[in-house]
Structures are given as C-alpha cells and as structure tokens.
Amino acid sequence: MKRLAYSSMIIALILCTTVLLSAQEKKEKSTLRINLAYHQQNEDLPILRVSAQTKPGKKFEAVEGVAINLFFNEETAQGFMGRATTNNAGVGSLSLPAKFKNNWDSLLNFKFIATVTGNEDFNDEMVEIEIVKARIDLALEEEDSVRVIRAKVLSFEDGSWVGVPETEIKLFVRRLLSDLSAGEEEFYTTDEAGEASSEFSLAIPGDAYGNIIIGAKIEDHDLFGSKAATKIIKWGIPLEPDNSFDRRTLWATRDKTPIWLLIFPNLMIAGVWGTIFYLIYLVIRIIKLGKAEKSV
Amino acid sequence: MSRQPSISADKITMDLLPQKFGKAGVIWTSILIVLCLVGLFAYYRQLTQGLVVTAMRDYASWGIYISNFVFFVAISLVGSLITAIFRLANVGWRTPLTRISEIIAVSTILFASIIIIVDMGRPERFTHLFLYSRLQSPIMWDVIVITTYLTLSILFLYFPLLRDLPALIKNSKSGSGLQKLYSFLGSFWKGTAAQFHISEKATTIISVMIIPIALAIHTVTSWLFATTYRPGWDSTNFGAYFVSGAFLVGAGGVLIAMYVFRRAYKLEAYITEKHFDNMGKIVVMLALLYLYFNVNEYLVPAFKMKKAEEHHLLGLFTGDFSILFWTTILLGMILPIVILLFPQGRRPMPAFVMGILVVVGAWFKRFLIVTPTMLSPFLPMYDVPESYMHYWPTWEEWSITIGSLAGALLIITIFARLFPIVPIHETIAETEIRKPEAV
Numbered sequence: 001m002k003r004l005a006y007s008s009m010i011i012a013l014i015l016c017t018t019v020l021l022s023a024q025e026k027k028e029k030s031t032l033r034i035n036l037a038y039h040q041q042n043e044d045l046p047i048l049r050v051s052a053q054t055k056p057g058k059k060f061e062a063v064e065g066v067a068i069n070l071f072f073n074e075e076t077a078q079g080f081m082g083r084a085t086t087n088n089a090g091v092g093s094l095s096l097p098a099k100f101k102n103n104w105d106s107l108l109n110f111k112f113i114a115t116v117t118g119n120e121d122f123n124d125e126m127v128e129i130e131i132v133k134a135r136i137d138l139a140l141e142e143e144d145s146v147r148v149i150r151a152k153v154l155s156f157e158d159g160s161w162v163g164v165p166e167t168e169i170k171l172f173v174r175r176l177l178s179d180l181s182a183g184e185e186e187f188y189t190t191d192e193a194g195e196a197s198s199e200f201s202l203a204i205p206g207d208a209y210g211n212i213i214i215g216a217k218i219e220d221h222d223l224f225g226s227k228a229a230t231k232i233i234k235w236g237i238p239l240e241p242d243n244s245f246d247r248r249t250l251w252a253t254r255d256k257t258p259i260w261l262l263i264f265p266n267l268m269i270a271g272v273w274g275t276i277f278y279l280i281y282l283v284i285r286i287i288k289l290g291k292a293e294k295s296v
Numbered sequence: 297m298s299r300q301p302s303i304s305a306d307k308i309t310m311d312l313l314p315q316k317f318g319k320a321g322v323i324w325t326s327i328l329i330v331l332c333l334v335g336l337f338a339y340y341r342q343l344t345q346g347l348v349v350t351a352m353r354d355y356a357s358w359g360i361y362i363s364n365f366v367f368f369v370a371i372s373l374v375g376s377l378i379t380a381i382f383r384l385a386n387v388g389w390r391t392p393l394t395r396i397s398e399i400i401a402v403s404t405i406l407f408a409s410i411i412i413i414v415d416m417g418r419p420e421r422f423t424h425l426f427l428y429s430r431l432q433s434p435i436m437w438d439v440i441v442i443t444t445y446l447t448l449s450i451l452f453l454y455f456p457l458l459r460d461l462p463a464l465i466k467n468s469k470s471g472s473g474l475q476k477l478y479s480f481l482g483s484f485w486k487g488t489a490a491q492f493h494i495s496e497k498a499t500t501i502i503s504v505m506i507i508p509i510a511l512a513i514h515t516v517t518s519w520l521f522a523t524t525y526r527p528g529w530d531s532t533n534f535g536a537y538f539v540s541g542a543f544l545v546g547a548g549g550v551l552i553a554m555y556v557f558r559r560a561y562k563l564e565a566y567i568t569e570k571h572f573d574n575m576g577k578i579v580v581m582l583a584l585l586y587l588y589f590n591v592n593e594y595l596v597p598a599f600k601m602k603k604a605e606e607h608h609l610l611g612l613f614t615g616d617f618s619i620l621f622w623t624t625i626l627l628g629m630i631l632p633i634v635i636l637l638f639p640q641g642r643r644p645m646p647a648f649v650m651g652i653l654v655v656v657g658a659w660f661k662r663f664l665i666v667t668p669t670m671l672s673p674f675l676p677m678y679d680v681p682e683s684y685m686h687y688w689p690t691w692e693e694w695s696i697t698i699g700s701l702a703g704a705l706l707i708i709t710i711f712a713r714l715f716p717i718v719p720i721h722e723t724i725a726e727t728e729i730r731k732p733e734a735v
Contacts, residue, residue: 254430261431265440272444275505279451282498286458286491290484 030054032122034068036114038131038225045096045104046225050114052086054122062090066122071113072100075126079113108133108156129225135161136169136229138216140200147200147235149182151216153190155224163194167218171198174213174230180204182214206236303565305724309463312716312723315561321713328706335699338692339414347417349692355677356670356687361415363662364697367545368408368704369442369517370538370658374546375401375449376510380503389574391726392566392718396553397546398453399717403707405446405513407700414696434523437516445506445513452502455495458485459721474714514542521665527608528597528669537589541658544582548632548654551575553708555648557717566718569643576642579654583633590625608672616686617668620660628657 033053040046050068053060066086071079081100084092096104104110113128132155139150149171154161167190172179183198190196196216206212215230244251248258303311317325342349352359378397382390413419429436461482468475485491518538521529531537554575558567598609612621632650635641641650667687671677677685689697711717 250432252432254428254432257431265431265437269440269444272505272509275501276444276447276451279498279501282494283451283454286494287484289488289491289494290486293486293488 029119029121029123030056032063032066032116032119032125033060034066034114034116034125034127036070036112036127036129037220038112038129039227040225041228042230045098045101047093047095048081048084048112048114049091049093050084050086051091052116053090062086062088063122064088064090066090066092066116066119068092069115069117070094071115072096072103073107073111073113075113075115081112131225132223134164134218134221134224134227136216136218136227138214138229138231140214140231140233140235148197149200149214149216150195150197151188151190151229152193152195153218153224154194163190163192165190165192165194167194167221169196170217170219171196172215172217173202173204174215175204179215179217200235204236205239206234208239208241210234210236210238212236303727305727308724308727309467309720311563311565312718312720313463313467314713314715314717317713318560321560321709325706325709328702328709331702332699332706335696335702338695338699341692342414342696343419349690351683351687351690351693353684353687354680355673355684356667358415358666358670359687360663360666360689360693360697361411363659363666364700365408365411365415366517366538366662366665367659368404368411368700369514370542370545370662371549371655372401372405372408372445372449372546373510373514373539373542374550375452376506377543377546378550379452380506380510383499383503384507388726389571391722392563392571393550393554393575394456394722395453395715395717395719396557397550398449399708399711400546400549400553401449402446402453403704403711405442405449406707407704409442409446410703411697411700414700434516434519438513438520441509441513441516445509448502448506448509451498452506454481455499455502456719456722457715458482458495459487460716460719461485462487463720464715477714511539514538521669525674526669527605527672527674528665531593533589533592537586537593540582540586540589541661544579544586544629545655545658547575547579547582548651548658551579551647551651552655555644555651557712558644561712561717563718566723572644572647573639573642576636576647576650579647579650580633580636583629583636583654587625587629587633590629604674605672608668611668611672612664617664621664624657624660624664627653628661629654 031054033055035051035053037049038046039049048070050070052063052066052068054063055061064086067083068086069083070081072081073079081097082094084094086092109130109132111128111130113126115124115126116122117124134156135154137152137154139152141148141150151169151171153164153167153169155164156162168187169190170179170187171182173182174180180202182200182202185198188196188198200214204212211232211234213230213232214235215228217226217228218224219226221227246252246256248256250258250261338349350359350361374397378390379394383394413422416422425436425439429439431437458481461478462485464478465475465483468478515535515538518534522531522534524530551572554567554571557563594609594612597605598613601609611617632654635646635650640646671685671687
C-alpha cells in the first residue's frame with residue numbers, strides 16, 4: 001500500500017512537470033513594432049534612434065529593455081554596428097561607430113537595418129531604412145541691420161551637389177529645452193534652388209557675449225531622414241551675470257544680511273531684552289530689600 | 297462680584313493653599329506620566345531610526361508636530377489676554393484667572409519650544425539655530441520671539457507669586473523639601489512698601505510689554521507660513537487670522553481650567569458662575585472674530601477659485617479633509633457661539649464643554665492649516681510612491697504629540713500642587729477693599 005502511494009506521488013509529479021513545461025512552451029510571444037530613424041547634425045557621424053512598442057490592448061505601449069541589433073548596409077557580422085537597448089520610454093540610440101566612417105563617407109546612399117531576434121517575449125522583427133546623403137548649407141547674413149537666415153538643402157546627384165526644391169525646412173534658435181522658430185513661420189519650403197530664408201528679428205538672450213545657436217533642420221524626411229545644421233552667432237542679447245548672491249539680500253548668507261534688517265530687529269531685540277534684564281535687576285533689588293529688612 | 301466679602305483672610309489662605317492630590321489627582325497625574333513616557337519612547341525610536349518612523353515625506357514634510365507647535369504657541373497667548381490686557385483694562389474679576397492663564401502660557405510655550413526640536417531631523421544641531429542664524433529667516437524670528445515670550449511669561453508668573461510665598465513658607469512642613477523650595481523662591485519677600493512698589497512697577501512693565509510680544513509671537517508663527525508661496529498660506533491676512541484664533545483657543549483653555557480647578561480644589565467661592573458667564577461672553581466675541589477671519593481666508597479664495605489653489609480648497613470643502621474641516625468649523629466655532637450666547641449656556645458645565653470643543657477644534661484647525669497645503673503643491677505630485685500623496689501620522693507621531701500635550705498638562709498639574717492656583721494675596725487684598733462696601 002505504502003509503495004503504491006509512493007508510486008502515485010512520483011507519477012503525479014511527472015505529470016505536473018510535463019504540464020508546466022508544455023504550458024511554458026505554448027506561451028505565445030507578442031508582436032513588437034520597432035521604428036528606426038536617422039539623425040545627423042552638421043557633419044557629425046549620424047545617430048540611429050530606435051523605438052519599440054507593443055499593443056497589449058487598444059493602444060501602443062512603449063517597451064523597456066528590448067535589445068535591438070543595428071546594421072549598416074547589410075545584416076552581416078561585418079555590417080553589425082552594435083546593440084541599442086530601449087529605456088523606460090521604449091527608446092534607444094546608437095551613434096555610427098567610427099570604423100564605418102570611411103565607408104559612410106564614400107557612399108551616397110546607404111541602408112540601416114534594425115532587428116530583434118531571440119527575444120523571450122516578442123517575435124523576431126526587422127525594419128530597415130534607406131537614406132540618401134544630403135547636406136544643409138546654412139548662411140547667417142546681416143545687411144543694413146537686417147539679419148537673414150538662409151538655408152539650402154542639397155543632395156548629391158550626377159557628380160555634384162544640387163539644390164532640393166519643395167522640401168520643408170525649419171529655421172530655429174536653440175533654447176535650453178527646445179528649438180524656437182527663428183522666423184515668422186514654423187516651416188519654410190525650399191524654392192527651385194533648394195533655398196529657404198527668413199529675416200531674424202528676435203531679441204532673445206544669449207550667453208555673456210550674446211552668442212546664440214541658430215539652425216536649420218529637416219525632420220523625418222523620406223529620403224534624407226532628419227538633418228540639422230547649426231551655427232553660433234552673436235545675434236543674442238548679452239546676458240548680464242546675476243551677481244546678487246554677493247549683495248546684501250534676503251536670500252544671501254548671514255554675513256550679507258541687509259543693513260536695515262540688522263538695524264531694526266536688533267534695536268527691538270536690544271530694547272526688549274534690555275527691559276527684561278531691568279526686570280531681573282528689579283528681582284535682585286527686591287531680594288536685597290528683603291535681606292536688609294531681615295538684618296534690621 | 298458674587299464672592300462673599302465677609303470671608304476672612306485666614307479662610308481665604310486656607311482655601312487657596314495648594315492641596316495634596318486626592319485619588320483622582322493621583323490617577324490623573326499617573327496617566328499624564330505614562331503618556332509622557334510613551335511619547336519619550338516614541339521619540340527614542342525617532343532619534344535612533346530617524347524621521348523615517350514618521351509619515352512625513354517629500355510633500356507633507358510638515359505634519360502634526362508643526363500643527364501641534366502652532367497650537368501650543370496659540371494657546372500660550374492666553375497669558376497676555378487674561379493677565380496683561382485685563383489688568384491694563386482694569387477688569388476687576390480677572391484675579392482668580394490670572395495665575396491659571398499664566399501657567400498655561402508658560403507650560404505651553406515651553407512645549408512649543410520642545411516640539412519644534414522634535415520636528416528636527418538632526419536635533420543635536422539645535423545649537424546651529426543660534427550659532428549659524430540668519431536674521432533673514434522667519435524661523436530665526438520665531439526662535440527669538442519664543443525665547444523672549446517664555447522669559448517674560450516666567451517673570452509674569454513669578455512677580456505676583458512672590459506675595460504668596462510667605463503664606464506657603466509659613467504653612468508648609470518645617471524643614472521639608474517644599475519649604476526649602478518656597479524659601480529659595482521667596483524667603484526674601486517681607487511685604488515692605490518698597491518691595492510692593494518695585495513688584496507693582498515690574499508687573500506693569502511686563503503687562504505693557506507682553507502684549508506686543510504675544511502678538512508678535514503668533515504673527516511671526518503665521519509668517520512661517522505666509523512668507524512661503526503656497527496655496528492656503530499665501531495670505532496677507534495670516535497674522536490677524538492666527539492671533540484671533542490664538543485668543544479664542546486660549547480663552548477656551550481657561551474655561552476648561554477654571555472648571556477643573558474649581559471642581560478639584562473646591563474653589564466655588566472664588567471662581568464663581570459670574571466668571572464663567574464673563575469668560576463665556578469673551579469666548580463668543582473671540583469665536584465671532586475668528587469666524588470672520590475664516591470667512592476671509594476661505595470664502596475670498598473660493599470665490600476666485602484660482603486653478604493652482606483649486607486642489608487645496610476643494611480638498612477642504614468637499615474632498616479628503618472636508619469632514620474634518622466642516623466639523624472643526626461647526627463644533628469648534630459655530631456651536632460654541634450659539635450655546636454661549638445664552639445665559640444658560642454660560643453656566644459652568646456647558647461652558648466647560650464648549651471650552652473643550654473650542655480647544656479640540658483649534659488643534660484640528662492647525663492640522664488643517666498645515667497638512668492640506670503641503671499636499672497641494674503648485675507642481676502636481678508625479679512619479680512618487682502612493683504614500684507620498686497622503687499623510688496620516690504614524691503611532692510614533694501620535695505618541696510624541698499626545699506626550700507633549702500630556703507634558704504641558706503635567707506642568708500645570710504639578711504647579712497647582714505646589715503653588716496656589718488662585719492668587720492668595722490679591723484675593724485677600726480685594727476682599728479687604730470690598731469690606732467697607734459690605735458694611
């Protein structure tokens with residue numbers, strides 16, 4: 001009987017393990033949506049930005065911790081750029097490694113591939129983008145006190161750089177938290193020569209010398225990705241350094257207490273405590289009078 | 297007054313001399329000591345583990361310690377009201393109430409100083425308040441004014457007490473510790489004309505000086521709040537609002553103390569129904585004044601309902617704090633006004649109950665001034681644990697707070713055990729003056 005119970009327990013244990021293992025095997029993986037974007041500022045090496053999202057319910061949600069493989073031109077070991085892991089906003093980025101610079105310089109069109117493989121929770125995914133090399137020439141001019149921003153979008157065709165017409169471009173001033181439109185319009189469209197321009201009439205603070213960063217950028221373009229060109233120029237209002245910390249203010253350290261705040265409260269404190277000491281003196285007088293009375 | 301002018305000086309002395317605790321007194325004192333010990337244990341835990349034992353976090357960084365501090369400061373103003381203002385206004389019936397109000401003032405202002413140290417995360421740095429003080433900080437003003445008020449209140453308690461000390465020395469057991477204490481405090485008082493003259497002069501000086509100091513102490517406490525830009529505190533009205541509330545809670549406290557001492561020490565001949573009647577009327581006046589300031593503090597912002605203040609105001613009117621808010625307004629102000637308006641309501645027992653409502657209501661009112669504002673920051677609370685968005689004190693905070701309240705009551709109790717709670721000499725002097733009238 002004892003043996004039978006023992007055998008039954010082992011069989012039950014095996015059955016449970018089998019069921020659990022099969023349940024694990026059957027666990028369905030979710031579909032991941034990955035997005036790949038190309039960013040380049042001035043002539044720096046480009047940055048690839050990836051994002052990962054999934055749709056567990058009715059809307060997409062960012063997925064954290066997904067390792068996304070990035071390749072340059074071909075999905076091979078030679079083309080492997082590196083791996084970007086998404087943050088809590090579901091976004092990751094990777095700069096083009098220096099070893100690809102020569103290759104990237106020599107090419108006019110190139111491809112980037114992003115893949116997710118072997119993820120425990122998501123199916124394998126792949127996305128690729130093709131980029132045509134482009135350039136933005138930025139000129140900041142001042143004639144007769146009129147400041148003008150000129151930007152020209154160029155692409156390399158038939159052995160030379162030619163203007164790209166009908167392209168939306170943003171002329172901006174870089175501020176601390178975001179870019180501010182430098183002209184009256186938020187976007188400008190390039191003319192036949194690939195050029196867009198705007199007067200600059202903003203009076204905004206710059207650094208101590210009046211330097212501000214002015215730029216032109218195209219965003220999420222089908223062929224060129226996102227590109228920006230920036231220049232530093234003294235078109236801002238020089239910032240007067242705030243030296244109030246060294247002055248006598250209400251927010252300064254105690255050795256810089258305002259004079260009026262030293263005089264009036266201290267006068268009051270001296271007046272009140274002077275009276276208190278006088279009252280204590282009166283107690284002493286009462287004591288002395290009492291002792292004198294005793295001795296009499 | 298309704299007191300019989302024919303009572304002899306000896307009878308008055310014997311009636312008013314401090315008495316040994318009866319059974320109820322021993323139980324009462326024991327309870328207070330136990331509450332203090334529990335509070336001390338809780339504070340030991342806070343000292344060893346840090347402020348993490350409290351429910352105070354990033355947003356509600358001021359909790360019931362600060363509400364309790366404001367309450368203590370508020371109730372301490374009663375000393376200046378009864379003793380100084382009534383003295384200068386020559387209010388004849390004040391005599392039996394002066395010492396009660398002064399000891400309330402001393403004990404509560406002492407515990408206001410203690411509870412503020414309890415609120416400090418690093419109490420061993422208390423001396424830094426003086427060593428590294430900045431006169432620009434309202435906290436420093438509070439430190440200065442509390443120290444000043446405490447010193448003046450002790451002197452205000454001491455000068456009139458001097459005249460009673462000979463009777464205490466004479467009637468205490470020869471060579472006993474008590475007699476030594478009385479002798480140390482006042483064996484030099486011979487009652488000479490010169491001593492009386494100096495004593496009178498000192499008392500008048502203090503009476504004049506303590507009024508602006510008392511107003512300053514609570515005004516400065518209100519500025520701790522009003523000088524910060526926060527919903528509910530950003531008010532130019534705060535000084536007057538706090539001072540009027542302080543006088544109300546102080547008067548309520550005196551009503552309670554009058555009733556308790558009258559019953560415990562059988563002082564019916566000295567603290568008469570007329571005293572309750574008069575104090576009841578004063579409470580009505582002060583409650584109406586405080587209600588007026590409350591209307592200003594809440595109705596005007598509610599009329600504008602600025603977006604940034606909406607969360608705070610709605611939290612009080614209809615939100616998490618609404619039950620407490622309306623209960624405090626109704627039971628702590630409106631009901632005492634209604635009851636005490638009627639002569640029957642100003643009899644000792646109902647007046648005592650109304651006093652309790654006023655004082656308890658005042659404690660919660662200070663909680664409502666501090667906490668809801670802390671939980672209504674201008675920038676929304678975001679990306680913080682759920683517990684940061686609410687505040688309910690931990691048992692350590694409750695124990696320390698209750699322990700401090702018990703401590704203040706213990707000082708009053710011990711004082712009443714050692715010294716006459718109704719001034720003997722002044723009572724006799726008043727009786728002597730009244731005698732010819734009776735004849």
